[in-house]
Amino acid sequence: EADIYQTPRYLVIGTGKKITLECSQTMGHDKMYWYQQDPGMELHLIHYSYGVNSTEKGDLSSESTVSRIRTEHFPLTLESARPSHTSQYLCASSESMEGGEQYFGPGTRLTVT
């Protein structure tokens, strides 16, 4: 079983609030990812990191930011939440080797009212 955790699992918040979605893994993986998924749609990569102090934007433009100060921790922050940010956010990690599968957390379902 993968040891990757996300909190909170569900969040309902008002427009304009700042929020941070937490993601932690205890597997020592160098690579970590954030995906955004709307119902019935594909997972879209919004951020990734290949190690400490390394972060990159993914294929889908996002107003969120990420940081990677510690190997095990990869939080995602929205400075000012908007209804268009309502979605499910999935965090994943993988080993450094090429082709390694990604292990996903349970996800955070965010609703911005």
Next chain:
Amino acid sequence: DQQVKQNSPSLSVQEGRISILNCDYTNSMFDYFLWYKKYPAEGPTFLISISSIKDKNEDGRFTVFLNKSAKHLSLHIVPSQPGDSAVYFCAASLYGQNFVFGPGTRLSVLP
């Protein structure tokens, strides 16, 4: 433009029969493919993978077939069980780097 397509949003199969989930991709450079299963309110879990140097990989009831010339892969589940009911995502990567996911197919296995 979707690089990984799963044209069947849903599929229903009788318990004990074979389930066949299909996936098409557009980038011929993709060299690694995976299938994930996702239950409601959970993150996707890895199921099976295949490298582009192979055309078949088998793991228990699950077999993935890759047809590079057609840019098509499929996941076969046999025999299908009610616990297999979930959303199945196909994913592809280039040189083992970031993965591109399809929209998923919802499989329902009927008892």
